[in-house]
Amino acid sequence: MKKLLLFVLFIAVTLVTYAGGYRVSVQGQRAIAMGHTGVAVVNSAELVFFNPAGLVYLENKLNVSAGVSGIFSDVIFQNEELGISSETDSSLGTPLNLYGSYKVNDWMALGLGVYTPYGSEVAWPTDWAGSHLVNNIELAAIYIQPVVSFKLSKHFSVGGGPIFVTGSVNFNRNLNRTLTDLEGNRANITVDDSGVTDWGWSIGAMFTPTDNFRVGFNYRSEIILEAEDGEAVFSNFPNSPATPANGTTTFSAALPLPAELSVGVSYEFKEKWLFAFDFNRQFWDVYESLDIQFGTGTSSINPRNYKNSSVYRFGVQYQATEKIALRAGYYYDESPVQSGFFAPETPRNDSNGYTGGLSVAITPKLAIDASFFYLRFEETNESYDFSTDPVSGAVTSFGGTYKSSVFSPGLGVTYKL
Amino acid sequence: MKNTIQYLAIAVLGLVACEPEFDNPIAESDLYTNAEVDFSKYIALGNSLTAGLADGALYITGQENSYPNILANQLKSVGGGMFTQPLMADNVGGFVGQTADFPPRLVLAFDAEGNPGPAVFTGQQPTTNITTSLEGSFNNMGVPGAKSFHLTLPGYGALNPYFGRFASGASASVLGDAIAQDPTFFSLWIGNNDVLSYATSGGIGVDQTGNVDPSTYGQNDITDPTAFGAIYSDIVGQLTANGAKGVLLNIPDIPSIPFFTTIPNNALELDAATAGSLTGFFQAVAGIVTAQLAGGGLPLEQAQIIASQYLFTFNEGSNLFLIKTDVTNTNPLGVRQMTEEELLLLTIDRAALAQGYGSVVLTPEVEQVLGILLTGGTPTPAQGDLVVKAISGIEDKDVLDKDELSAIATATAAYNAAITNIATANGLAFFDIAGVLAQGANGGIPFEGGLITSDFVSGGGFSLDGVHPTPRAHALVVNGIIDALKTTYKASIPRVEPGNFGTVTLSNEVN
Numbered sequence: 001m002k003k004l005l006l007f008v009l010f011i012a013v014t015l016v017t018y019a020g021g022y023r024v025s026v027q028g029q030r031a032i033a034m035g036h037t038g039v040a041v042v043n044s045a046e047l048v049f050f051n052p053a054g055l056v057y058l059e060n061k062l063n064v065s066a067g068v069s070g071i072f073s074d075v076i077f078q079n080e081e082l083g084i085s086s087e088t089d090s091s092l093g094t095p096l097n098l099y100g101s102y103k104v105n106d107w108m109a110l111g112l113g114v115y116t117p118y119g120s121e122v123a124w125p126t127d128w129a130g131s132h133l134v135n136n137i138e139l140a141a142i143y144i145q146p147v148v149s150f151k152l153s154k155h156f157s158v159g160g161g162p163i164f165v166t167g168s169v170n171f172n173r174n175l176n177r178t179l180t181d182l183e184g185n186r187a188n189i190t191v192d193d194s195g196v197t198d199w200g201w202s203i204g205a206m207f208t209p210t211d212n213f214r215v216g217f218n219y220r221s222e223i224i225l226e227a228e229d230g231e232a233v234f235s236n237f238p239n240s241p242a243t244p245a246n247g248t249t250t251f252s253a254a255l256p257l258p259a260e261l262s263v264g265v266s267y268e269f270k271e272k273w274l275f276a277f278d279f280n281r282q283f284w285d286v287y288e289s290l291d292i293q294f295g296t297g298t299s300s301i302n303p304r305n306y307k308n309s310s311v312y313r314f315g316v317q318y319q320a321t322e323k324i325a326l327r328a329g330y331y332y333d334e335s336p337v338q339s340g341f342f343a344p345e346t347p348r349n350d351s352n353g354y355t356g357g358l359s360v361a362i363t364p365k366l367a368i369d370a371s372f373f374y375l376r377f378e379e380t381n382e383s384y385d386f387s388t389d390p391v392s393g394a395v396t397s398f399g400g401t402y403k404s405s406v407f408s409p410g411l412g413v414t415y416k417l
Numbered sequence: 418m419k420n421t422i423q424y425l426a427i428a429v430l431g432l433v434a435c436e437p438e439f440d441n442p443i444a445e446s447d448l449y450t451n452a453e454v455d456f457s458k459y460i461a462l463g464n465s466l467t468a469g470l471a472d473g474a475l476y477i478t479g480q481e482n483s484y485p486n487i488l489a490n491q492l493k494s495v496g497g498g499m500f501t502q503p504l505m506a507d508n509v510g511g512f513v514g515q516t517a518d519f520p521p522r523l524v525l526a527f528d529a530e531g532n533p534g535p536a537v538f539t540g541q542q543p544t545t546n547i548t549t550s551l552e553g554s555f556n557n558m559g560v561p562g563a564k565s566f567h568l569t570l571p572g573y574g575a576l577n578p579y580f581g582r583f584a585s586g587a588s589a590s591v592l593g594d595a596i597a598q599d600p601t602f603f604s605l606w607i608g609n610n611d612v613l614s615y616a617t618s619g620g621i622g623v624d625q626t627g628n629v630d631p632s633t634y635g636q637n638d639i640t641d642p643t644a645f646g647a648i649y650s651d652i653v654g655q656l657t658a659n660g661a662k663g664v665l666l667n668i669p670d671i672p673s674i675p676f677f678t679t680i681p682n683n684a685l686e687l688d689a690a691t692a693g694s695l696t697g698f699f700q701a702v703a704g705i706v707t708a709q710l711a712g713g714g715l716p717l718e719q720a721q722i723i724a725s726q727y728l729f730t731f732n733e734g735s736n737l738f739l740i741k742t743d744v745t746n747t748n749p750l751g752v753r754q755m756t757e758e759e760l761l762l763l764t765i766d767r768a769a770l771a772q773g774y775g776s777v778v779l780t781p782e783v784e785q786v787l788g789i790l791l792t793g794g795t796p797t798p799a800q801g802d803l804v805v806k807a808i809s810g811i812e813d814k815d816v817l818d819k820d821e822l823s824a825i826a827t828a829t830a831a832y833n834a835a836i837t838n839i840a841t842a843n844g845l846a847f848f849d850i851a852g853v854l855a856q857g858a859n860g861g862i863p864f865e866g867g868l869i870t871s872d873f874v875s876g877g878g879f880s881l882d883g884v885h886p887t888p889r890a891h892a893l894v895v896n897g898i899i900d901a902l903k904t905t906y907k908a909s910i911p912r913v914e915p916g917n918f919g920t921v922t923l924s925n926e927v928n
Contacts, residue, residue, distance in 0.1 A: 074437050075437070076437050076439065080446075081911060082914055083910075083911025085443055177866070177916055178889075178919035178920070179919070182524070182540065182926075183508050184508065238924050239926050240526070240923035240924055242527055242923055379439055392866070394866040394867050396916060401439060403438070
């Protein structure tokens with residue numbers, strides 16, 4: 001048993017997971033361990049996120065799942081022609097998730113979820129070669145979602161609910177490649193806003209033709225976070241009427257959190273085995289451009305031109321003992337970033353995700369869930385070709401070879417009553 | 418417990434394994450190679466261009482963006498060592514209490530109408546003390562103002578505070594202090610001032626061609642090419658004596674720099690009426706001169722021929738200015754119109770030009786005399802004198818005339834021939850910066866994000882003094898040197914992106 005456990009962990013370590021753009025797929029420890037599948041898996045209150053329609057099939061009256069992941073991400077960059085290289089400051093993101101469901105009666109369950117499906121944390125060395133695109137960025141969107149789940153028949157259920165989002169952003173970059181004050185300090189702008197809120201919704205359906213086979217469908221709506229009257233700080237600009245003044249002004253910008261469609265199946269085999277496959281379609285094409293309007297009347301237009309992307313997820317669970325469940329998974333995550341639009345603020349190319357984890361039931365009611373994933377990216381020669389110098393108006397390209405990796409261990413608890 | 422440790426160990430392994438790494442990281446790759454050159458001790462020799470002087474002053478960010486400092490940074494990929502510079506104390510430039518001779522830097526300021534123009538920065542006072550002697554030796558030994566023969570001159574520090582700041586002793590020479598550091602690699606860009614100071618002074622110095630003794634030269638003289646060649650050869654001989662490799666840079670064509678190309682020689686803009694009256698004025702002048710010469714005993718016909726050179730005609734639009742020339746029997750007024758190729762200096766008093774400097778300063782008294790002439794009257798000799806004296810030709814110090822241009826071109830060509838020959842004879846790398854500058858002056862040099870031209874302020878190549886390069890132009894020099902090192906030594910060194918280097922500095926902290 002111990003050997004098997006080690007083996008599974010080892011496989012997972014040597015293999016690697018995440019998601020394109022600034023989507024962060026860490027919405028449940030049990031799901032993460034299975035390649036972040038779950039649209040057709042009835043396992044825990046994580047269903048609030050993956051497919052609220054499934055909540056009504058949970059056996060217990062009350063289900064709670066809580067977890068946290070520590071995301072270690074690194075991006076390295078080099079440009080052979082110029083002999084330069086840079087590495088992001090290994091940042092640790094700690095997205096949380098909390099889900100609960102309550103079965104009101106045989107045909108209805110209520111649920112509540114708090115999760116962070118979108119976020120990004122990248123810190124390049126200040127004034128690095130791509131500092132006119134980004135020095136550092138931190139963005140996070142917290143989703144708070146009540147759901148209701150109805151069993152329409154033994155074979156079919158639906159669920160859904162509204163989503164309340166609160167988001168924050170902190171983004172610093174240099175104005176352009178060269179502008180400095182008299183002392184040679186690079187002119188830069190920081191935009192900062194938090195408590196940016198909006199509403200969305202999700203809806204799901206689950207079809208259970210036989211006892212051991214389920215088909216799931218879930219759709220989460222697009223939400224556009226619109227920052228208005230955020231704080232923009234201009235620093236190290238020269239004392240000249242030809243450039244913006246140093247100091248604080250306002251900004252407004254809109255950041256889309258794209259819609260996501262998931263369909264998937266799960267199959268239970270000989271009671272001990274569970275296989276799951278999810279397909280996610282993320283509608284990134286809404287992210288055409290990051291346009292920042294400053295209170296001073298100037299603006300910054302940054303074409304993004306993302307395309308819709310897909311993720312293919314595979315997961316397996318093995319009930320090793322009555323108390324221990326082992327999980328592993330794999331997924332292939334397409335990047336929504338198109339060639340020529342590779343901005344170092346979200347340096348994501350296609351990736352392979354390898355996941356693993358286990359649950360240990362401490363008591364019949366309480367289980368500890370552990371997960372991890374490793375996202376492996378191939379190195380990629382890419383550039384961002386649409387950077388407009390706000391002073392000269394010149395459009396320039398910045399690029400080189402990038403390579404990213406993400407490793408994320410996570411821990412959670414599942415409680416059922 | 419044992420299990421926990423095993424799992425922890427695996428988790429740590431996982432963390433380590435996830436650090437991304439390139440298949441071919443540049444730090445370890447063989448992309449770059451020093452080939453046969455030992456770059457560990459690089460010494461840069463030269464003048465203000467090497468020192469990083471810009472905007473009329475030496476200051477820290479200019480020094481940091483000097484081509485030797487940028488190059489040294491690139492050389493780190495191929496075994497380059499530490500590179501030190503005799504940094505000034507601030508980004509203001511100039512010396513404390515010496516602002517008449519060493520003023521603070523120029524910045525680009527905008528006036529009330531939004532027009533940009535260079536102005537002396539007054540936001541802070543200079544803090545660099547001219548008498549402070551810096552400790553230790555420096556890799557960048559560029560000395561602003563140095564001419565070829567200054568490099569070998571013992572005690573040059575007493576003549577030039579820029580060298581005095583870091584000279585090893587009272588009798589030290591620039592070259593001596595360089596050799597003492599035992600360079601394995603050097604760059605040498607010297608000779609510009611051997612002809613530039615003549616040019617920027619408007620040619621008021623002497624062309625010393627034929628006089629091989631520099632100790633007899635004045636500040637603004639042109640160095641004799643033979644003397645130049647001998648001194649240059651001596652410098653290179655000493656630098657290479659221990660087997661050091663190096664790169665030589667030649668002397669760009671001086672009249673193509675914005676210091677000489679910014680003020681057009683035909684900037685005398687006239688409307689039709691003014692052009693007509695100026696033409697009339699000079700008809701009057703010709704008449705007066707004829708009368709004066711005939712009155713002095715010259716046959717009338719000859720007097721008329723001589724006076725006819727003053728029948729300048731002016732047209733609506735742009736007209737060439739008038740300049741002063743020697744007063745001779747054949748040009749008794751000592752004035753003539755500029756030719757197309759002659760150049761005005763950036764330092765000319767532009768307000769004066771607007772008031773008639775370069776043509777005629779019309780006072781009410783002069784106009785009264787013109788009125789007499791217009792009505793067919795005959796002015797008195799004193800009145801005629803008044804008219805003639807109203808002519809305001811541009812002074813020699815403000816202009817490079819065709820003889821001066823010719824002297825500059827001849828000397829520059831001779832220096833460059835010497836530099837090329839010495840590079841070839843010693844197997845040294847050679848960078849034709851003159852060719853690059855010529856491209857900058859004729860269409861521009863493309864880079865990622867634009868074009869570098871020799872246009873003043875807007876071109877991106879020249880700092881606000883119109884003579885010294887911007888950081889972006891220094892980057893071009895670095896790429897040129899890197900190419901030359903590849904050609905001669907097969908060394909492969911990463912280039913720099915000129916677009917990452919700035920041009921002129923904006924500030925309205927000016928009086």
